[in-house]
Amino acid sequence: MDRRIRWAWxxxxxxxxxxxxxIWLATMPRTVTMAADTASEPLAKGEFTVTISGPDTTKExxxxxxxxxxxxxxxxxxxxxxxxxxxxxxxxxxxxNFENADTAQTIVKTxxxxxxxxxxxxxxxxxTYTISCTVTANGEEHVGSKxxxxxxxxxxxxxxxxxxxxxxxxxTSLNVVQNTPPPNNLWRLGGIAGIQRNVPQPVYFLPAxxxxxxxxxxxxxxxxxxxxxxxxxIWKDTLWxxxxxxxxxxxxxxxATPQQVRDAVIAAVLEQNGAxxxxxxxxxxxxxxxxxxxxxxxxxxxxxxxxxxx
Ligand SMILES: [Zn+2]
Numbered sequence: 001m002d003r004r005i006r007w008a009w010x011x012x013x014x015x016x017x018x019x020x021x022x023i024w025l026a027t028m029p030r031t032v033t034m035a036a037d038t039a040s041e042p043l044a045k046g047e048f049t050v051t052i053s054g055p056d057t058t059k060e061x062x063x064x065x066x067x068x069x070x071x072x073x074x075x076x077x078x079x080x081x082x083x084x085x086x087x088x089x090x091x092x093x094x095x096x097n098f099e100n101a102d103t104a105q106t107i108v109k110t111x112x113x114x115x116x117x118x119x120x121x122x123x124x125x126x127x128t129y130t131i132s133c134t135v136t137a138n139g140e141e142h143v144g145s146k147x148x149x150x151x152x153x154x155x156x157x158x159x160x161x162x163x164x165x166x167x168x169x170x171x172t173s174l175n176v177v178q179n180t181p182p183p184n185n186l187w188r189l190g191g192i193a194g195i196q197r198n199v200p201q202p203v204y205f206l207p208a209x210x211x212x213x214x215x216x217x218x219x220x221x222x223x224x225x226x227x228x229x230x231x232x233x234i235w236k237d238t239l240w241x242x243x244x245x246x247x248x249x250x251x252x253x254x255x256a257t258p259q260q261v262r263d264a265v266i267a268a269v270l271e272q273n274g275a276x277x278x279x280x281x282x283x284x285x286x287x288x289x290x291x292x293x294x295x296x297x298x299x300x301x302x303x304x305x306x307x308x309x310x
Pocket of ligand 1: 219223287288291
């Protein structure tokens with residue numbers, strides 16, 4: 001071989017060997033010194049992981065329990081940045097309000113439900129966010145995430161958003177008087193006082209800060225109007241009519257003793273309440289449909305029986 005060619009051959013061998021070595025060096029695993037648990041010892045620069053713990057579910061309208069970002073191994077002076085994501089196409093504007101967005105631990109204030117699919121009736125009662133925390137320490141940045149479900153309770157007959165009891169004829173006192181004129185020695189009621197139609201007010205079971213509280217209020221108030229004014233063709237205002245019962249039955253009761261009058265009045269009221277409760281049951285489905293038709297038009301336009309019309 002010519003001397004110059006031999007020189008060039010050796011140079012190429014040396015250069016390619018160096019190239020292979022540098023690739024080999026780059027692919028070698030990096031040695032990471034594990035950080036000690038005590039702050040006084042020097043902390044490792046480099047790899048760490050972020051793990052998020054916290055609630056899996058939170059009821060809409062309430063504050064969540066704490067989300068925590070845990071760094072392994074410990075790093076000196078880490079900084080935290082909480083963030084969240086919701087699926088694309090979600091309705092009812094997803095939102096997460098962190099109490100603190102830059103601390104190792106935080107809560108979400110007033111959990112907000114979003115609609116997926118974005119449909120009045122078909123939307124799920126559960127909306128799933130991804131909660132993340134980005135931790136920066138020693139020039140490294142790592143993210144930990146977890147799924148978090150915000151749910152609106154499914155309204156059932158056993159566990160409704162609100163409820164209102166049916167009216168009834170209620171006795172608070174009875175005024176029994178001697179029949180006149182004597183000597184007709186009998187006793188009767190001296191008037192309707194103490195016997196009245198009782199219209200219960202609604203009670204509510206959603207958190208006060210729930211987006212659906214107003215919808216529940218409008219729904220239950222509609223039931224009250226059905227009971228007092230017969231709105232929507234639901235003629236429950238004609239049931240449990242104390243005045244009518246007094247005029248037709250109670251005022252005509254005459255007995256030998258005051259106690260016999262009281263017993264007869266109580267029996268007649270119980271009988272009327274029982275009969276009207278049975279009639280009311282036949283109106284139950286229509287009453288619910290009417291109340292849902294009204295509450296469907298209250299925002300948010302979701303999770304009701306019908307699509308909104310307003
Ligand atoms: Zn109802």
